[in-house]
Amino acid sequence: MIEIRNINKTFDNRHVVKDVSFKFLPGKTNLIIGESGCGKTTIMKLMVGLHEVDSGDVVFDGENFPKLDVKGKQEIRKKIGMLFQGGALFDSQTLEENVGFPLDMFTDLSKEEKLDRVNFCLQRVKLEGKNKLYPAELSGGMKKRAALARAMANNPRYLFCDEPNSGLDPKTSIIIDDLIKDITQEYNITTIIITHDMNSVIEIGENIMFVYKGENWWTGDKTEILGTKNQELFDFVFASEFMKTFFKKD
Amino acid sequence: MNPFFHIGRYFMLMFRVFSKPQKLSVYWRQILHEINSIGISSLPIIAIISIFMGGIITIQAAFGFTSPLVPLYAVGFTTRESILLEFSPTIVCLILAGKVGSNIASEIGAMRITEQIDALEIMGINSAGYLIFPKIAAAVLIFPFLIALSMFLGIWGGYAMGVSSGACTEYQYVFGIQAFFQPWKLYYSFTKVIVFAFIITSVSSYYGYHTSGGALEVGKSSTSAVVYSSILILLFGLILTNLFFHR
Numbered sequence: 001m002i003e004i005r006n007i008n009k010t011f012d013n014r015h016v017v018k019d020v021s022f023k024f025l026p027g028k029t030n031l032i033i034g035e036s037g038c039g040k041t042t043i044m045k046l047m048v049g050l051h052e053v054d055s056g057d058v059v060f061d062g063e064n065f066p067k068l069d070v071k072g073k074q075e076i077r078k079k080i081g082m083l084f085q086g087g088a089l090f091d092s093q094t095l096e097e098n099v100g101f102p103l104d105m106f107t108d109l110s111k112e113e114k115l116d117r118v119n120f121c122l123q124r125v126k127l128e129g130k131n132k133l134y135p136a137e138l139s140g141g142m143k144k145r146a147a148l149a150r151a152m153a154n155n156p157r158y159l160f161c162d163e164p165n166s167g168l169d170p171k172t173s174i175i176i177d178d179l180i181k182d183i184t185q186e187y188n189i190t191t192i193i194i195t196h197d198m199n200s201v202i203e204i205g206e207n208i209m210f211v212y213k214g215e216n217w218w219t220g221d222k223t224e225i226l227g228t229k230n231q232e233l234f235d236f237v238f239a240s241e242f243m244k245t246f247f248k249k250d
Numbered sequence: 251m252n253p254f255f256h257i258g259r260y261f262m263l264m265f266r267v268f269s270k271p272q273k274l275s276v277y278w279r280q281i282l283h284e285i286n287s288i289g290i291s292s293l294p295i296i297a298i299i300s301i302f303m304g305g306i307i308t309i310q311a312a313f314g315f316t317s318p319l320v321p322l323y324a325v326g327f328t329t330r331e332s333i334l335l336e337f338s339p340t341i342v343c344l345i346l347a348g349k350v351g352s353n354i355a356s357e358i359g360a361m362r363i364t365e366q367i368d369a370l371e372i373m374g375i376n377s378a379g380y381l382i383f384p385k386i387a388a389a390v391l392i393f394p395f396l397i398a399l400s401m402f403l404g405i406w407g408g409y410a411m412g413v414s415s416g417a418c419t420e421y422q423y424v425f426g427i428q429a430f431f432q433p434w435k436l437y438y439s440f441t442k443v444i445v446f447a448f449i450i451t452s453v454s455s456y457y458g459y460h461t462s463g464g465a466l467e468v469g470k471s472s473t474s475a476v477v478y479s480s481i482l483i484l485l486f487g488l489i490l491t492n493l494f495f496h497r
């Protein structure tokens with residue numbers, strides 16, 4: 001479990017994250033939703049220490065991350081898998097090397113064991129046999145999937161995904177959503193997913209935080225979200241014509 | 251921006267670069283890779299430039315020394331001194347600052363803006379150490395060999411072009427390049443090379459590592475890397491010359 005308590009962040013006098021608190025549960029797909037620019041990525045980066053919190057706690061299973069020293073932070077980070085918005089695959093490495101990278105750095109697996117694990121991960125994201133391709137040779141969707149394979153390679157306890165299916169076609173989006181949900185349940189991972197895709201919310205929204213202008217505005221799950229009386233959330237959820245047609249009751 | 255800001259941030263980065271490596275075997279593999287991409291790939295340009303510069307220096311020297319008071323072996327002597335002391339250690343390093351420096355800054359800068367460096371950090375890897383240390387180590391190891399080769403080719407180029415163009419005789423050149431040789435000057439040259447190798451790789455890595463923004467900023471980082479490593483090469487060249495030629 002990861003608990004954030006009253007975290008704040010200011011960028012050059014702009015208060016971007018305001019006193020946000022939330023509990024991200026293990027074995028569940030925890031969603032951070034909200035319109036773009038509301039501070040979702042910043043919250044995620046604060047949690048993993050890519051930005052430093054101005055104040056507040058980020059507690060990973062009892063350990064308060066911002067208070068740890070460099071060593072302590074690195075130990076926690078070894079248990080983190082992260083899927084970046086753009087994939088962030090290493091350009092100079094093949095798919096196989098990318099996915100095997102965390103294993104190279106942090107395990108003493110033999111070559112064969114590593115290759116087995118890499119192939120297993122690639123097969124789960126439906127990229128089997130693409131071992132020797134470089135990131136530049138992949139489409140956007142394939143990059144995202146490869147990045148997910150890398151994020152899950154070293155059996156993370158915590159999985160962070162920043163817009164895992166933005167820019168993907170609906171079919172690939174569903175594959176990725178399902179995959180994330182599956183591994184979350186299978187390995188009891190604490191998974192945090194940023195999204196503004198309502199399909200994903202309906203599909204995998206087990207524990208949702210809606211962020212509005214840098215604040216935790218609403219929390220709940222996918223069934224509660226459709227009946228919300230909260231005006232800002234309502235506007236966010238029913239912004240698309242699709243949602244209006246199919247879900248709006250009155 | 252404030253130079254002290256950059257100097258402070260540079261030393262903070264270097265502190266992280268030289269902290270204890272997390273997995274030595276991975277570092278070794280990276281160093282070998284960098285030796286190849288920094289060193290071996292620079293061989294053709296170094297060879298071409300050195301041979302031609304050696305030839306040019308020789309012919310100019312021969313043309314200049316028309317007075318009967320100057321012995322003709324001065325041509326070989328002048329060529330050797332110019333190449334060993336200044337051309338190979340400094341000019342070739344300036345050229346490498348352009349080639350290697352821009353390459354390093356744009357590689358690391360691109361990794362920064364596409365979040366590859368964040369990805370390393372998230373995995374619990376010291377990204378500064380992992381990315382930069384192998385480059386510095388590779389350069390400090392391989393530059394002396396590149397420059398030694400440049401010296402050899404420069405002197406050989408002087409011989410080939412000087413003698414074939416009739417600027418001086420074979421005997422005069424060969425005698426000249428051996429005359430009044432002082433070995434300590436090689437220490438001076440190679441000290442410079444090692445310092446310059448460090449400057450080029452660390453300064454360029456610094457500019458790459460602190461890129462923020464987009465592709466445009468990667469280009470700017472790469473320009474800054476070349477400009478500032480060149481200036482620092484000249485500055486430290488001057489400092490080292492003062493130290494070694496002090497009476």
Ligand SMILES: Nc1ncnc2c1ncn2[C@@H]1O[C@H](COP(=O)(O)OP(=O)(O)O)[C@@H](O)[C@H]1O
Nearest residue numbers: 011012016034035036037038039040041042043
């Ligand atoms: N490194 C930064 N420096 C300054 N401002 C930033 C930085 N990162 C994000 N911001 C600002 O913080 C706000 C929230 O950004 P972000 O968290 O990326 O939004 P989201 O992911 O919800 O789209 C934006 O207004 C953005 O301009």
Ligand SMILES: [Mg+2]
Nearest residue numbers: 040041085162
């Ligand atoms: Mg974002």
